[in-house]
Amino acid sequence: MEINRSDISQTFINLFIGELKFTDEEFELLLSHMNLELIPRKSFYLKAGNISKQKAYINKGCTRTFTVDEKDREHIMFFSFEDWWIADFESYYTQQPARQYIQAMEDCELLCIKKCDLDRLEEQIPKLRFFFNEKKQKMIFATMNNLREVKSLTPEERYLNLIKKHPHIFQRIPQQYIAAYLDIEPPSLSRLRSRLSKK
Amino acid sequence: MEINRSDISQTFINLFIGELKFTDEEFELLLSHMNLELIPRKSFYLKAGNISKQKAYINKGCTRTFTVDEKDREHIMFFSFEDWWIADFESYYTQQPARQYIQAMEDCELLCIKKCDLDRLEEQIPKLRFFFNEKKQKMIFATMNNLREVKSLTPEERYLNLIKKHPHIFQRIPQQYIAAYLDIEPPSLSRLRSRLSKK
């Protein structure tokens, strides 16, 4: 869908015009390659088996990125909110089928750009390549920290970390999904919460 | 320590001369910036708090990369063997203090190159940059798969995966370290193994 200029969040504009010092021409060039996708709550932006062909900026809404194991259990790798960029990292860079699902947790407005277009744009606007390289780097560090956390903390500690870092999350994400993020079953999260509230 | 040409493993030579088609001059240039470090068993190649200033090729030996949590428990992120490159990823790229330890599990011979030298060499030999970018990419995917695995598999399943993928590991790594890799205590690994052998 065509992007209506009035749809774009101020944060997005600040990012490119303010922080990255894009000229108006550069910004227009970028926008001309982006599409607006409206993803209704519960529908999928990406399914495992498909190829992640584009990056999407979350203009509004939030998503969960998860995998399904052999016992059909869903494991949420992370939630994404406004001002995040989403894609299946491995699939995007290898253009092989994704192993993850990305599902809208609320009605989402996504500003999307195809990999082939972005690759070309990065040639024309080096700032853009720099920006996404930085993003990539941060993504890697975040994943490693995540791994460290999952390996060394109990579900209770991870729960406490989560509410410390993202207190807002409980207003937007149903509890069963928080449980799937913590890799425990909903009854366990319930027990954990009641255990904590008694302290 | 100076590198004696006869110390270098055939695998290392095959990698640069065979696969990457380095000319003799390029290979000599690379070697002229590399040092041989001999790390005795149990001593540390890197400690948390220090900066990971170089990459090291494992010519011989193996290491474990681990973190220590608040309860002083060690969590092994991965083991590394011959023909792997080691460094604390985050520390190397940010030049900030590392959060991980790298310890020799056997007497190790490491072929080391400083970040500043490698950065300069990558300018002169683009193949080198390409090679390490590929390595970096693979490292990311491996970390993500690792995270997926830790989130979705039981310790028993992770144990079975480990012996399937690296059957040799048990000949070189004492069991208590395997337990630390699986994030369980040594008695649990013992029980798990006796449980499995009865089946």
Added chain:
DNA sequence: GAAGGAGGTTAACCCGGGTTAAGAATTCAT
């Protein structure tokens, strides 16, 4: 060959998470 140390196993007990099912609370649709 005795003493010490490191690595691995076993036993007993505790506790938290999985499982299942039932019930309570909320949300949603008509």
Added chain:
DNA sequence: ATGAATTCTTAACCCGGGTTAACCTCCTTC
């Protein structure tokens, strides 16, 4: 407002991992 559906909580039971301590190898080392 009412009923249905979804979400969350609670209870009961099982089981696997943590903890601690004892014990058993096997290997050093003097």
